[in-house]
Amino acid sequence: MTKTIKRVAVIGTGVIGASWAALFLAKGLEVVATDISPNAKKALDDFIAAAWPALERLGLAPHASLSNLRFTDNLEAAVADSDLVQENGPERIDFKQDLYRRLDGLLARDVIIASSSSGLTMSAIQSACPDHAERCVIGHPFNPPHLIPLVEIVGGNKTSEETVHRVTEFYRALGKRTIRLHKEVPGHVANRLQAALYREVVHLISEGVVSVGDADTAVSWGPGLRWGAMGPSLLNHLGGGQGGIEHFFEQFTGPMTAWWHVLGSPELTAEVRARIIKGVHEETQSRSVRDIAAYRDDVLLGLLSLRHAEV
The missing domain is CATH 3.40.50.720 (NAD(P)-binding Rossmann-like Domain)
Structure with a gap:
């Protein structure tokens, strides 16, 4: 072996x-x-x-x-x-x-x-x-x-x-x-985390809170940038200032858990799917899938080069 x-x-x-x-x-x-x-x-x-x-x-x-x-x-x-x-x-x-x-x-x-x-x-x-x-x-x-x-x-x-x-x-x-x-769960870990975020994205779009393009902007130019450097628990440790994760929980447990209770459970109806499809095509501005993938890969290569010592 x-x-x-x-x-x-x-x-x-x-x-x-x-x-x-x-x-x-x-x-x-x-x-x-x-x-x-x-x-x-x-x-x-x-x-x-x-x-x-x-x-x-x-x-x-x-x-x-x-x-x-x-x-x-x-x-x-x-x-x-x-x-x-x-x-x-x-x-x-x-x-x-x-x-x-x-x-x-x-x-x-x-x-x-x-x-x-x-x-x-x-x-x-x-x-x-x-x-x-x-x-x-x-x-x-x-x-x-x-x-x-x-x-x-x-x-x-x-x-x-x-x-x-x-x-x-x-x-x-x-x-x-x-x-x-250490346990088998449907979708493993990363896809479950991704699905949880996208569920809320779909909810916010379906409720008319935000457009498809703005939802993508909110993720990729906000928390997504930080997630490219470290995970959410470690980021929350920084969010607690000098008091670290202990202070973060003292300060934000109430507000954070209150948001949990109002997160959406949307249905991907034909109408919602059509709204997202329309928004995605508006966001691509006629760029091909190949061109968008090339842009994604170029950004990933840049990030990987920054994190090379860790990888």
């Missing part, structure tokens, strides 16, 4: 899988990718080519090369001789269980199977593995994985601590910032 991870099999090469593949290549690993979708290989090659300049800015590992990528539509060939599998298949429990049942029979017992699943629990997924469910774990990235350092690690009820330790060390060696969830 101390096997060095040099070759990674990437199952599923959509947006998340392709991003993982780009990162693994940039870190000097061998990557064998597989996907049965039509034109999957071209889409993967195009994604990695577009992502490579950003990865070069972040710094490539010795021996990092696009030539370390191989593609096949054959699952068995893809996972042969792999040291770790990063699975990015559809979020359907029947699909995942069938896939993991097959992988359990194909892979040596010391090969970790990590899932990028954002919504399914590993306990449910690994229940289909008859032999070595202990090596299955959630390794959930935040999009896009080749830039965002966060990885959420969640074991199922059969996942071994050894697997959690090995996959944590693997991701950290890639420069990732990992968090460990």
